[in-house]
Amino acid sequence: MVHKKKDKGNQISRRSFLTNSAAAAAGFMIVPRHVLGGNGYTAPSDRLRVAGIGVGGKGYSDLTGFSEGPADITVLCDVHDSRAANAVKKFPKAKFYKDYREMLEKEHKNIDAVSVSTPDHNHAVQAMAAMQLGKHVYVQKPLTHDIYEARMLTEAAKKYKVVTQMGNQGSSGDGVRQLMEWFNAGLIGDVHTVYCWTNRPVWPQGIEWPATKAEVPADLDWNLWLGTAPQKDYVNKLVPFNWRGWWDYGTGALGDMGCHIIEPPFRVLGLGYPTSAEASVGSVYVDEFKQGYFPESCPPSSHVIMNFASKKGQVKMHWMDGGIQPARPEELGPNERMGDPDGRNGALFIGTKGKMMCGTYGMYPSLLPTSRNGQVKVKQTIARVPEGHYVQWVNACIAGYGKKELSSPFEIAGPLTETVLMGNLAIRSYDVRTPKADGKGFNYPGRGIRLLWDGPNMKITNFDEANQFVKRTYREGWTLGV
Template identity: 35%
Template sequence: MYHGAAARRISAAESPNEKLNLACIGVGGRGAANVGGVRSQNLIALVDVDEKRAEGAFKKYSSAERFSDYRKMLDKLGKDLDGVVISTPDHTHFHPAYASMQLGLHTYLEKPLAHNVWETRTLTDYARENKLATQLGNQRHAMPNMHRVVELVQSGAIGKVNEVHCWVGGSRGMPSIPKDTPPVPAGLDYELWVGPAEKRPYHPSFCPYGWRFWWEYGTGETGNWGCHILDIPFWSLGLRYPSHVNARGPEVDAERTPKSMHVTYRFDQTNQNSPLDLHWYHGTPEILAQRGLSGKGHNTLFIGEDGMLLSGFDKHELLPEEKFADFKRPEQFVPKSPGFHKEWIAACKGGDAATCNFDYTGPMAETVLLGNVAYRTGGFDWNAKTLSTGNNTKAQSLIQTAYRKGWEID
């Protein structure tokens, strides 16, 4: 046990009418929105290593006890909690989540779930084995348009789907390497911010936000957007784990994430009983121009035997338009979400599993992270059961990485 505490079954929320006792770890930036999402419950503790970024949440929820170190918070209050909401940088997802889950706490965790595949699988398996309510921060999963797209694909509107293309635009990545070493700002516990990762001198270009584009701390635009966007084909086609992953892009930098990439995943099986090629792009895919399509407002193109479906988070089109002019849409069968955070709260109280529980999102998050691995090391066959990259030993070295001294996991 990471904290030396015995795992326990929590009971504070046995009644749906009881409020949960929650701690929020990481309450600035995206974390502030997640705190707001669970504000209907008892906010017992707020944890953040950066007093300045957390200032708004600290003031707004002043009755919650404040901490800078989640470990001290769990040691003091863990026995009184029902769950945790974690919204920290990618490299510090696993440690607070695993420690909390070992104490029997239900867990809401920001995407992409963890920083590497081993961490992701470990959290996914632990949650299932210990019957913990989980939710990955894929809040767009609750959008009605996403539901309609799933219904169209699963009802066979475009026939059997043999390829899907997903993308995020822009060219964020490859930040400038800092040349100066400014002092750590007052109110920031930089040692805790670095946590289990390799320590480098503080610089505002990666702390508090630019970390996303450094491999040591983040997972690039693929990790930033992959879980949101690949959610559309994963849900629609019942995807689990790819059997092969390949990627290409600009020259690999050992420290920084790229400005573009193209990953191809091979899935041997879908809910349509057929193989699938799933393409992920950081950048605009060439297939849009080849098909005479505009990607504006969209991020996913399903190509089926009987047509195409072009989708974004809040709109979609069946193509070619003339073929579907008189198309009768299927009856709606995906239920409306009561609210993304409310799903998790209800699950914590004994209700149905939240829609983005780790059993669903774990394989998706692993797939996203495998794309980064393939870009950095070359393609490989993937054995999801053994977490093996076959003959690609460089890829294998990125599936599980070492932690800084003092942050090792027993």
């Protein structure tokens, strides 16, 4: 029986959930698989039992990817029945739940791993709850909504010795490995500047929160969907996609595409925490009073500059979204596209001896000028991932913690996500405003400054107002449990 606490929102309290789960585990002598048989223990069937939290849209394709390997999808969990319908149909033997806490409490004996593909604001609590029960986890990008959450999940993966992977599939692709081999061979020298760009957002941003509430879809549990986010009325078209443009739930264009586009330079150049960040953002003019100031919404476009101290010198990374792109390199022909074949997304590396570029996921790697691609031969030194991102994780889970290499374990995905979210911290700081002393108008103290970042301590050292975005406050009744 599920024990419930009548806290705000009639939610199952996390303390009750963890206590009951622990008691059940003790009563039935259930412990994580890696403890039962050591790190190399595998189930007798050599198959991974996977539960999915958030099984519509991307969650559905994630589960399909796992099922192409030695995995069985045994449990499904989603707060929106119609979004879950395809997964329920494809995996008819899987049990179905709406509340992930109830699912973990009742099914922890019957699953080995959990996939999380919910809106960004609930990633951390769901992944942490699974890891604390000794379950391997796969979490969609961005790993978390906040920098603090990313750090906590990274540390938890080591503490609980579980196999982890973030859903940035390009990290398992050949493209990023080709870029690494070119860079390691010295073909473009030392990289000092990187440009990353995207056409996102392709959902509403830079707008005011709707004044009129809407009817909650009959098959959607709105309270569970809100999860850690502040209590608000449902508004039209927020679900299933447009939540990305609101800071309470999503992480904007950077959160959506940053882990796909920033990942190649982050990995190729061996970057760590940025040392500083600055931003400028676009806005939508409304009138002389509002002036496009909508702090609840991500901006319609932004340009972020982050600085890194790499082993080979300083690196300046530019992030551009909303359709903004860098100047075309002279080495690129007038009719040749930058980045993706459609030119919408990409990354450009500028080195002391040359340049190279790629598209989303590190695909379409190319030296510049492109004629070099047929002339330069570099020996393959980095192993490829022929089984793909999903099956790689499945195989690693079966092998046990620390037994197989992964493309995006939290020890890599965590710092990458922190870098992405550092860009968002700069974007949000840009629009911080305070009333002027005379009460007429506002000051914008974050605009035009460079934020100095103490990565190890997760703190902006020169503009304290920015630190409010490092760690948000959860709605009452929800906690990360660390």
